[in-house]
Amino acid sequence: MVPNDREIFxxxxxxxxxxxxxxxxxxxxxxxxxxQERKPRRTRVHFWQxxxxxxxxxxxxxAGVWLWQGENRGEPLASSSAELAxxxxxxxxxxxxxxxxxxxxxxxxxxxxxxxxxSDDQNGGIPVSEYRTLLVADDGKPENLALxxxxxxxxxxxxxxxxxxxxxxxxxxxxxxxxxxATNLKAAQSANTVQAPGSxxxxxxxxxxxxxxxxxxxxxxxxxxxxxQWWIKHIEQLNQHSQxxxxxxxxxxxxxxxxxxxxxxxxWRIYRSPGKWVFEFYDSQTGIRHVIDDLPPNVIQHDxxxxxxxxxxxxxxxxxxxxxxxxxxxxxxxxxxxxYSLRKGEPVSRSVHIPIGDNESIIMVQWAxxxxxxxxxxxxxxxxxxxxxSD
Amino acid sequence: MNPETNLNYIKYIVESDDPNLLLEDLMNxxxxxxxNYAFSITRRRDWADDITQEVFIKVFRHxxxxxxxxxxxxxxxxxxxxxxxxxxxxxxxxxxxxxxxIQSSGARASVEQEWMEKAAMNDIWKMxxxxxxxxREALILFAHHQLSMKxxxxxxxxxxxxxxSRLYHARQKLSRMKEQKENGPx
Numbered sequence: 001m002v003p004n005d006r007e008i009f010x011x012x013x014x015x016x017x018x019x020x021x022x023x024x025x026x027x028x029x030x031x032x033x034x035x036q037e038r039k040p041r042r043t044r045v046h047f048w049q050x051x052x053x054x055x056x057x058x059x060x061x062x063a064g065v066w067l068w069q070g071e072n073r074g075e076p077l078a079s080s081s082a083e084l085a086x087x088x089x090x091x092x093x094x095x096x097x098x099x100x101x102x103x104x105x106x107x108x109x110x111x112x113x114x115x116x117x118x119s120d121d122q123n124g125g126i127p128v129s130e131y132r133t134l135l136v137a138d139d140g141k142p143e144n145l146a147l148x149x150x151x152x153x154x155x156x157x158x159x160x161x162x163x164x165x166x167x168x169x170x171x172x173x174x175x176x177x178x179x180x181x182a183t184n185l186k187a188a189q190s191a192n193t194v195q196a197p198g199s200x201x202x203x204x205x206x207x208x209x210x211x212x213x214x215x216x217x218x219x220x221x222x223x224x225x226x227x228x229q230w231w232i233k234h235i236e237q238l239n240q241h242s243q244x245x246x247x248x249x250x251x252x253x254x255x256x257x258x259x260x261x262x263x264x265x266x267x268w269r270i271y272r273s274p275g276k277w278v279f280e281f282y283d284s285q286t287g288i289r290h291v292i293d294d295l296p297p298n299v300i301q302h303d304x305x306x307x308x309x310x311x312x313x314x315x316x317x318x319x320x321x322x323x324x325x326x327x328x329x330x331x332x333x334x335x336x337x338x339x340y341s342l343r344k345g346e347p348v349s350r351s352v353h354i355p356i357g358d359n360e361s362i363i364m365v366q367w368a369x370x371x372x373x374x375x376x377x378x379x380x381x382x383x384x385x386x387x388x389x390s391d
Numbered sequence: 392m393n394p395e396t397n398l399n400y401i402k403y404i405v406e407s408d409d410p411n412l413l414l415e416d417l418m419n420x421x422x423x424x425x426x427n428y429a430f431s432i433t434r435r436r437d438w439a440d441d442i443t444q445e446v447f448i449k450v451f452r453h454x455x456x457x458x459x460x461x462x463x464x465x466x467x468x469x470x471x472x473x474x475x476x477x478x479x480x481x482x483x484x485x486x487x488x489x490x491x492x493i494q495s496s497g498a499r500a501s502v503e504q505e506w507m508e509k510a511a512m513n514d515i516w517k518m519x520x521x522x523x524x525x526x527r528e529a530l531i532l533f534a535h536h537q538l539s540m541k542x543x544x545x546x547x548x549x550x551x552x553x554x555x556s557r558l559y560h561a562r563q564k565l566s567r568m569k570e571q572k573e574n575g576p577x
Contacts, residue, residue, distance in 0.1 A: 005534075008565070011515025012535040015427045022422035026440055030418070030447045291437060 019288060109369055111326040112137035112376040113339065116154045116208050116364025119357055126218055126226065128175055129167060129204045133364075135383045136330075136339050136352055137376050143327070143341040145352050149383040151390055155182060156208050157366055158235050162382055165205065165213075165238065168194050177203045177215070179238040183382050196241035201226055203241070207270035207277060208364035211235060212299045214270035230269035230282070232299070272362050274321045275305045302367050307345065315340065315347060325367040332362060414451050421464060422447075424536060425471050431531045432475040434520055445474050465542045468532070472546060518568045519561075526561035529554055 015021065115134040120127055131154040139146035153166040156179075164182035167175045176194045199220040207214035214232050221227040233240075267282045277300050281290040306324045312331060313319050321332035329340045329347070337354045340347040368375035425446050430439035449470055519530055532543045533554075540551045547554065 008515060008530070008534045008562075009537075011513055012519065012531065015423060015535075016430060016516045016520070020423055020426070021430055021436060021439055022418075022426035022443060026426070026443060027418055027422065029440075030444050031414075033444060034414070034448060034451055289436065291440075 017286075017288070019286060025290060109326060110138040110142055110374075110376045111328050112148075112368040112379045113325070113328055113330060114155070114157065114364065114366040114368070114379065115330070115337065115354075115362065116156070116205075116366075117356060117360045118154075118205060118363045119360045120204070121359065123173070123175075126174075126201045127204055128202060131166065131205070131363075134337075134354060135379060136328075136354075137368075137380055138341075143343065143348050145328070145339055145341050145349070147352050147354060148380055149387050150354075151383070151386060154205065154208060154364065155383075155386065156213075156235060156364065157210050157368075157379075160184065162386070163235055165208070165235075167203075170194060170196065174200070175202055176200070176241050177205065177238055179235055182386060194239070194241070200241055205363050206230070207272070207300075209270075209299055209301065210366060213238060214268075216269075230267040232268045232270065270300065272321065275309065275323075277303050302365075311345065321362065323365050326369055328367075330365075332356075334358075410451055410454050413454055414447060417450060417463070417467070418447060421467050424464065425467055427535065428468055428471045428531065429475055431520070431527060431535075432472065432524065433478075438475075438478065442471065442474050442478055445478070446471050449474065462542065464536070465538065465545055468536065468538075468546050472528075514572070515565075518565055518572075521568065522561055522564055526557050526564060529557035530561040530565075533558055 113136045115136070117132050117134070118129050119131075120129050122128065131152070133149070133151050133153065133155040134147065135149040136145055137148050138144055139148070153164050155162045155164055158181075161181050162183045163179050165177060165179045168178045169175050174196065176196050178194055201218040201220065203218075204216045205213055206216050212232050212234055214230065215238070217229045217231075218226050219229050268280075269282060270277055270279050272278075279292045279300060281292065282288075283290070302325050304324075305322060307322070307329065309322075312322045312329070315329070316331040316333065316338055318333045319331045320334065323330050327342045329342050331338045331340070335356060335358070337356060339352040339354070341349055368379050370376045422443070426439050426443045429442035429446070430436065433439060433442065446467065450467065519527055522530065528547065529543060532538045532546060538546065540554050543554045544551045549557075
């Protein structure tokens with residue numbers, strides 16, 4: 001039977017969802033975006049107008065004085081107009097942002113890239129994961145990248161130290177996460193015994209920042225069936241394996257500028273999407289996802305892909321994810337990560353090729369540079385020490 | 392009250408009028424319409440969010456370019472449709488498509504699916520969202536946005552005759568879907 005117009009009109013009279021898609025979160029995102037667009041444009045135009053105007057005025061003044069002196073000295077005026085044009089053009093070029101670029105580019109800078117990988121497996125239907133950490137950095141010379149270290153387990157920079165996060169087995173074969181400081185230890189520390197409620201079956205890291213981590217727990221629900229529960233934990237809370245119900249879900253989450261306008265019955269989660277980390281609030285009751293744009297910097301840092309996707313695929317057509325910082329570009333392909341040192345957007349020297357497994361995914365991307373403190377060198381030294389300990 | 396009546400003043404705005412206030416009024420009156428139409432075209436919440444954002448930014452930039460003989464709603468829905476089409480053609484679309492491919496069997500896909508199952512409001516919406524895009528759009532503009540044949544033709548860039556034909560086929564397809572649902576899969 002053909003649904004009549006009344007039925008169709010009534011059925012479609014409201015929006016497709018119980019909750020409006022156009023909510024206050026989206027509205028404020030639009031207003032913010034417009035504010036952001038307006039501010040820099042205005043400033044930039046004013047600055048540009050000022051600098052060009054000022055430079056032209058100075059150039060004309062200098063040239064005028066020079067011409068006036070030349071005239072007074074009795075030199076010919078015929079060639080002066082061409083020279084004036086050249087002098088003005090040169091002065092303009094020197095004051096343009098493009099001319100200032102090489103100085104700002106900081107070509108002597110060194111960078112280091114730390115990548116965390118998770119490999120997934122199943123044990124009796126329960127997810128089980130292992131981790132490894134890769135350090136890639138300039139090996140002595142700038143723009144000469146090399147794989148410095150490839151260590152089992154996840155090593156996360158936290159404060160001035162590295163913390164080791166790994167899966168440890170319990171007596172009943174369940175595997176839980178354990179976090180412990182791994183560098184700059186004053187004395188050898190014995191690992192704490194891991195204790196977890198029986199309903200927590202396994203834990204996996206989905207994202208590791210330098211303070212907060214996104215963790216997915218597989219827990220037994222009220223019907224005694226395994227179900228997923230995501231949350232964000234501070235690294236120092238990683239050893240608490242309580243059931244999600246026993247802790248306030250957002251108690252350890254930094255204050256957001258804008259809280260999503262949804263109930264509290266939901267889960268915060270961070271996962272990798274090509275080119276970026278996605279930070280969202282998932283309302284498990286309605287199934288609605290709220291992607292949070294104004295990421296707290298202590299949760300996710302340096303997540304700006306500085307190259308366009310077409311530029312990345314021009315360098316590596318098989319790219320399926322990428323991350324950039326400073327002069328480093330890392331491209332993830334199906335079975336490898338390819339890391340390039342860039343100069344003016346083009347790869348220089350040979351790239352570093354790191355094979356990855358089919359079941360491995362990126363869960364951590366951290367960067368260091370030689371600033372006032374040479375963190376690149378510090379990371380290299382720390383990882384050489386860690387490597388020696390693990391050998 | 393019909394928001395169209397309230398926003399008639401947009402036809403008489405001058406350069407000195409505050410575009411922020413105009414934007415606020417437009418978002419109050421048509422934010423949901425823009426989002427729902429963007430969602431109807433793309434069937435993805437995240438894209439509908441991005442497209443809605445883009446539409447209102449465009450409107451803010453070009454608010455003084457509004458044609459005084461047009462309806463505000465038709466004008467906004469036309470911008471929404473064009474933005475959605477551009478969006479699908481853009482590099483961003485290809486990038487997001489790549490995401491789907493990578494995560495087709497992963498958590499993201501199941502979240503999307505779960506949300507489609509749970510959050511769709513009623514059977515009619517569920518069925519309409521499964522129609523081919525040209526029938527879906529015509530029916531949603533007709534029944535949800537309640538545009539006239541002439542206005543639908545304007546938004547879609549086709550003749551009124553084509554709109555009538557698409558609405559006829561949309562109803563037929565809905566009918567088949569409904570029968571299939573009632574009788575169960577063959």
